Amino acid sequence: MKKGHIIGLGIIAVAITIIITSIGDASTYENFSSAKAMAVSGNEKAIHVVGELKKDHHGNVVGLKVNEDKTSFTFIMVDNDGYEQEVYYNEPVPADFVRSEQVVVIGSYKDEDTFVADKILMKCPSKYQETDIKASNS
Amino acid sequence: MINTFVGNLGHLMAIVAFVTAIITAISYYFYIKAPLSEKASWRNFSRTVFYIHAVACVAVAVSLFEIIYNHRFEYFYAFSHSSKALPVHYMISSFWEGQEGAFILWFFWNVVLGLVLIHTNKFWEGPVMVVFSLVQAFLVSMILGVVIGDLKIGSSPFMLLRDVSEAPIFQINPDFVPEDGTGLNPLLQNIWMVIHPPTLFLGYASTLVPFAFLMGGLAMKKYAEWVRPALPWAIFSAMVLGMGIIMGAYWAYVTLNFGGYWNWDPVENAVYVPWLVMVASIHTMITYKKSSTALKTSIVLVISSFVLVLYATFLVRSGVLGDSSVHSFTDLGLSGQLLIYMLFFLVVAVVLAVKEWKHIPSSEKEASVYSREFWIFIGATTLGLMAFQVIIPTSIPVYNAIVESFGGISNMAPPADQVGFYTKFQLWFAVALALLTGIGQFFWWNKMDKKDLKNSLVTPYVISLVVAAAIITLGKVYDINYMVVVLAGAFTVIANATILIKLLKKRTFKLTGGSLAHIGLGMILIGVMFSSGYSDTISINMSGMTYKKDWEDDLNKENVLLWINKPLQMKDYEVIYRGRHKKVAGVPDYVKADKLEPTDGLNKAIALKDIEARGKIFYSRGDTVNIVLEENSYFKVEYYQEDELKFTLYPMSQPNPSMGLISSPDSKRYLTRDLYTHVSAINDYEDPEWKEDQFENAGPGDQFFINDFVTYFEGAEVVNELEDVELQEGDIAVRANLTIMDYDVEKKLSPIFLIRGNQVGKIPSVDNDLGIKVEIENILPEENKFVFKYNTYQKDYVVMKASVKPMINVLWVGTIIMLIGFTVAIYRRYDEFQKMRNKGLE
Numbered sequence: 001m002k003k004g005h006i007i008g009l010g011i012i013a014v015a016i017t018i019i020i021t022s023i024g025d026a027s028t029y030e031n032f033s034s035a036k037a038m039a040v041s042g043n044e045k046a047i048h049v050v051g052e053l054k055k056d057h058h059g060n061v062v063g064l065k066v067n068e069d070k071t072s073f074t075f076i077m078v079d080n081d082g083y084e085q086e087v088y089y090n091e092p093v094p095a096d097f098v099r100s101e102q103v104v105v106i107g108s109y110k111d112e113d114t115f116v117a118d119k120i121l122m123k124c125p126s127k128y129q130e131t132d133i134k135a136s137n138s
Numbered sequence: 139m140i141n142t143f144v145g146n147l148g149h150l151m152a153i154v155a156f157v158t159a160i161i162t163a164i165s166y167y168f169y170i171k172a173p174l175s176e177k178a179s180w181r182n183f184s185r186t187v188f189y190i191h192a193v194a195c196v197a198v199a200v201s202l203f204e205i206i207y208n209h210r211f212e213y214f215y216a217f218s219h220s221s222k223a224l225p226v227h228y229m230i231s232s233f234w235e236g237q238e239g240a241f242i243l244w245f246f247w248n249v250v251l252g253l254v255l256i257h258t259n260k261f262w263e264g265p266v267m268v269v270f271s272l273v274q275a276f277l278v279s280m281i282l283g284v285v286i287g288d289l290k291i292g293s294s295p296f297m298l299l300r301d302v303s304e305a306p307i308f309q310i311n312p313d314f315v316p317e318d319g320t321g322l323n324p325l326l327q328n329i330w331m332v333i334h335p336p337t338l339f340l341g342y343a344s345t346l347v348p349f350a351f352l353m354g355g356l357a358m359k360k361y362a363e364w365v366r367p368a369l370p371w372a373i374f375s376a377m378v379l380g381m382g383i384i385m386g387a388y389w390a391y392v393t394l395n396f397g398g399y400w401n402w403d404p405v406e407n408a409v410y411v412p413w414l415v416m417v418a419s420i421h422t423m424i425t426y427k428k429s430s431t432a433l434k435t436s437i438v439l440v441i442s443s444f445v446l447v448l449y450a451t452f453l454v455r456s457g458v459l460g461d462s463s464v465h466s467f468t469d470l471g472l473s474g475q476l477l478i479y480m481l482f483f484l485v486v487a488v489v490l491a492v493k494e495w496k497h498i499p500s501s502e503k504e505a506s507v508y509s510r511e512f513w514i515f516i517g518a519t520t521l522g523l524m525a526f527q528v529i530i531p532t533s534i535p536v537y538n539a540i541v542e543s544f545g546g547i548s549n550m551a552p553p554a555d556q557v558g559f560y561t562k563f564q565l566w567f568a569v570a571l572a573l574l575t576g577i578g579q580f581f582w583w584n585k586m587d588k589k590d591l592k593n594s595l596v597t598p599y600v601i602s603l604v605v606a607a608a609i610i611t612l613g614k615v616y617d618i619n620y621m622v623v624v625l626a627g628a629f630t631v632i633a634n635a636t637i638l639i640k641l642l643k644k645r646t647f648k649l650t651g652g653s654l655a656h657i658g659l660g661m662i663l664i665g666v667m668f669s670s671g672y673s674d675t676i677s678i679n680m681s682g683m684t685y686k687k688d689w690e691d692d693l694n695k696e697n698v699l700l701w702i703n704k705p706l707q708m709k710d711y712e713v714i715y716r717g718r719h720k721k722v723a724g725v726p727d728y729v730k731a732d733k734l735e736p737t738d739g740l741n742k743a744i745a746l747k748d749i750e751a752r753g754k755i756f757y758s759r760g761d762t763v764n765i766v767l768e769e770n771s772y773f774k775v776e777y778y779q780e781d782e783l784k785f786t787l788y789p790m791s792q793p794n795p796s797m798g799l800i801s802s803p804d805s806k807r808y809l810t811r812d813l814y815t816h817v818s819a820i821n822d823y824e825d826p827e828w829k830e831d832q833f834e835n836a837g838p839g840d841q842f843f844i845n846d847f848v849t850y851f852e853g854a855e856v857v858n859e860l861e862d863v864e865l866q867e868g869d870i871a872v873r874a875n876l877t878i879m880d881y882d883v884e885k886k887l888s889p890i891f892l893i894r895g896n897q898v899g900k901i902p903s904v905d906n907d908l909g910i911k912v913e914i915e916n917i918l919p920e921e922n923k924f925v926f927k928y929n930t931y932q933k934d935y936v937v938m939k940a941s942v943k944p945m946i947n948v949l950w951v952g953t954i955i956m957l958i959g960f961t962v963a964i965y966r967r968y969d970e971f972q973k974m975r976n977k978g979l980e
Contacts, residue, residue: 007516007519011523014523015523018526018527018530019530021563022527022530022531022553025531025553025559026531026534026550026551026552026553027550027551027552027554028549028551029549029550029551030549046554046555047554048551048554069695070699070819070935070937071695071697071698071699071818072695090695090696091696091697091818092697092818092819093819106551106554107554118555119554
């Protein structure tokens with residue numbers, strides 16, 4: 001076997017390792033019930049859940065509880081199937097949090113009742129829609 | 139009044155630029171094909187059209203800037219990306235905040251590069267400019283804003299607001315012009331954001347140059363000759379892209395809140411990958427020039443780096459990343475167009491390369507393990523694998539989109555812990571790379587066999603062992619992985635420095651580019667290892683919660699709550715938060731926010747007290763002062779060690795109506811480490827919710843509690859003059875003097891009770907820091923007592939995070955050395971090209 005072949009095989013081996021680990025380490029989008037099922041079966045991998053904050057019929061966010069030292073909080077999130085879940089986040093409340101249209105939490109169930117988010121991504125109303133063009137022509 | 143002229147001019151110029159780009163491409167094609175006698179006239183014609191194109195492109199840019207600069211908010215672009223409060227240098231940032239502006243910047247750079255190429259090349263002008271003009275046509279089409287039936291080509295930045303917005307006001311008054319724009323994203327209000335995008339886009343634009351030479355070479359059947367003119371440009375491109383990446387990292391470090399310079403965000407990866415490939419292609423091209431190997435590899439790499447830039451643009455700007463990136467752009471409906479752009483050049487390049495593949499010379503000789511070609515090839519392969527490892531997971535949203543477009547469902551998501559995931563590969567690849575550069579450089583300058591190699595590597599190896607041991611001991615690096623990184627970094631620096639010294643002794647400065655760049659790499663490696671691996675969050679919350687779930691033990695609380703004036707121990711430091719401040723024009727220090735009263739005027743405020751700094755009074759009470767960006771608040775945090783004030787930091791934060799809390803850290807910079815402080819949450823200053831009224835009867839000399847604060851009623855006096863109210867004949871004004879103690883700070887509150895005829899006026903006294911408002915409700919002369927009414931709200935606080943980043947300066951110095959290395963290499967390779975061209979060979 002020529003040296004070139006050995007190197008070629010080496011490259012292919014590394015490339016395959018990369019692909020396999022990428023697939024293995026890739027997270028998935030789940031809903032809360034499947035995430036809970038995963039946690040129960042012992043799979044502690046962090047997953048993504050997409051949903052919204054729970055709101056009352058006036059559109060106000062309900063269930064947001066900030067910890068006394070203001071460095072963490074819990075909130076109620078409704079996933080795309082309508083499942084309500086309390087989520088804990090170990091960071092101060094992001095300032096535009098209550099206005100977000102959609103939230104993506106990345107994390108996992110730490111016990112039966114609580115989903116712990118390692119990271120929260122928010123989709124906020126885009127700047128343009130949000131800004132009313134004011135009619136004052138002063 | 140609506141000014142439609144500028145917009146129409148800009149739009150017209152965009153169309154002119156698009157048409158002339160296509161004509162240039164065609165006419166340069168005819169120039170190549172023309173017989174010798176007609177070449178001159180074809181060339182003049184092509185050049186003229188390209189000059190018109192250049193003028194049109196500049197006119198597009200000037201029109202857009204005119205709209206922003208003159209605050210023409212009737213245009214959507216100005217309305218949504220700028221505002222009156224912005225200083226000029228941030229207006230420049232507004233220019234490229236939107237995608238359209240970014241495309242303009244991109245094709246502007248292409249024009250500049252095109253003009254340079256026309257005037258520095260002889261043989262290559264035709265083929266290179268055909269490729270250039272085609273690229274220009276695609277780029278200009280992105281801002282064309284032409285609608286044919288249902289087909290929309292490009293998104294024009296010259297749209298009027300009334301044509302974009304559905305706001306009802308435009309039905310009533312079509313000539314309505316908004317008073318002010320919505321402003322520039324505050325994260326971009328940073329000096330690095332003024333220069334980072336132009337650098338990055340110059341980098342993007344310059345990847346086109348080697349690609350154009352390659353395409354020209356393949357089409358003209360000059361399979362190997364394209365390398366010489368392409369090489370200096372490939373190095374230029376790698377240098378500028380590298381500089382853009384570093385500026386982006388530096389910007390992230392000084393303004394963003396994720397506490398680091400690199401976060402493996404898809405947007406960052408999208409630039410990193412083409413850069414790696416470009417660097418790999420430089421190495422194979424250099425090998426080819428020395429020994430006629432690796433030409434085919436170079437061709438593949440040059441095509442890849444160009445297409446990867448287009449792929450990066452597609453990823454970032456098509457909206458496909460969606461929620462997987464913190465800063466991807468929204469979809470402007472350009473994704474189809476971007477996809478066509480990318481696929482067009484991918485297909486053309488691949489077809490051309492495949493067609494000519496068998497004609498491309500390649501060396502059949504197997505490279506020996508003791509040849510430089512072998513080691514450089516391994517290095518280039520490592521770079522390629524690094525790029526591959528990053529692009530595969532970054533593209534996960536693309537796989538999902540593809541699966542979904544065929545009706546399938548894919549729920550794959552990017553790795554949850556991006557930093558950990560990428561680091562575990564990239565770190566080891568980088569270590570391998572560092573070792574390879576050390577060995578490779580020795581092979582490069584000396585012909586070696588086994589024995590020579592041992593002899594020449596032993597000294598640098600021993601020195602680097604000693605240096606690494608010193609770093610490990612002094613830096614307390616006790617992690618085995620990090621020890622390997624230090625060793626690899628030290629070896630790279632030492633081995634390349636040995637070469638560098640040799641070259642300097644021979645006074646061949648021109649040849650030092652490679653060793654300098656590699657020394658930079660070694661330093662970057664060590665700097666990254668220390669600053670990231672040993673980044674120490676010192677703001678660990680020790681408050682000890684009373685009720686805690688067991689899993690919370692595993693979570694580090696990396697934020698601390700600081701109440702105003704209340705000291706808190708954070709590792710080696712005692713920190714005290716001292717309130718919210720503003721930056722006032724002309725005053726050297728920050729000014730406490732409660733000394734200023736905001737007015738309706740933009741960035742204007744009235745001084746409520748004398749503004750004094752460094753023993754000098756800058757403004758007196760009642761003066762109007764200019765605030766530097768009124769949205770920005772600076773939170774004063776004092777760091778003490780052994781009761782001695784060491785330094786004070788002012789991390790910035792701005793509650794932004796559309797983006798939430800935008801924070802910029804402040805760092806204490808030492809030579810060997812940075813102490814980084816960042817605000818995570820702030821009090822609500824806009825409308826404090828005062829709690830219900832409370833009352834207290836007290837006589838002079840009494841002491842009572844307001845909101846747990848010890849309050850001392852010193853006494854009351856009748857005053858003849860008031861600051862805010864003109865006293866009339868017969869008025870009686872009584873002032874009560876209260877002193878409140880809050881840790882080491884003594885606060886004076888003096889509410890006033892004013893009797894005018896039968897009426898009573900109560901002027902409350904407010905302290906915002908403590909969240910206290912006191913009024914004299916009544917005076918009971920017979921009991922010699924005052925009735926105080928007080929309300930309280932949240933005492934001022936700040937939630938912050940602080941960490942120590944050691945050796946970050948090694949990283950920055952390393953990047954600078956690397957860039958210098960690139961510059962030297964560009965000079966050398968361009969010099970070579972020029973000599974050959976002047977001999978009439980190219």
